[in-house]
Amino acid sequence: MKLSALIDVLTFLAVALGLYFAFIYAPVENVMGPVQKIFYFHVASAWISFFAFFVTFICSFFVLFTNKYIFDDVASGSAEIGIIFCTIVLITGPIWAKPIWGTWWTWDPRLTTTLILWFIYVGYLMLRKFLDEEDKRAKFSAALGIIGFIDVPIVFFSIRWWRTIHPNVLQKGGGGLAPEMLTALFVSIFAFTLLYVMMLVKTSAIKHMFRRYEKIASNKGEI
């Protein structure tokens, strides 16, 4: 079995396990009821978007210092995946907030900084679309990939630095979470990490194939 196929199968199993832990293993929360189960994949998505932008940040340094396009492929692919997960966070958050806070959206520091993060990386992808020259595209977007990452720790620490209504579960003692809930959260984070790896393998392969296609086509005189 090819490695990519093995990752696909493992991801599927991990996601199924994550759903089992979230819906069956973890107890229903006393105050919020079943709607609290949004939490498991909402938090996992937030973590994966942070991780994806971190990979973009690291690979962007390699782009600037090594000039190897493989790092540009991974950086841009990871940013794209980060946006997918950040979008999930920004949509599932308000869906959870409406029945609990009584409002879809509030300009809370955590929510606002997350929205800014989303705009930064959408800007990153737009910048790549507008630049035709390969070298310029790689270097300019690497610079944005490094500067843009500054917002990630701001989002993470926003609930400690400013007054906020957003809950803080990722602290010592699990923020008052029952042990079963904490286990379910870790299982969903693990499942989404595998999902991220699977997506990154695919996006990197696509970018690599596209580069090879362009090279052969330009040698042949088609481009």
Add this chain to the structure above:
Amino acid sequence: MKNFWFLFSAYMVIWVAIFGYVLKLNGKMKELKLKLDKLESETKEQ
């Protein structure tokens, strides 16, 4: 079940976004592989 529709819509958003993106990636991969194989075989023939 209280607030069922909120729970249902949140999970719908999650899986539609994830499966949509994975399907898009698989489609793109297949298309590129076909194009690349065709181009490589044409280059070999020349």
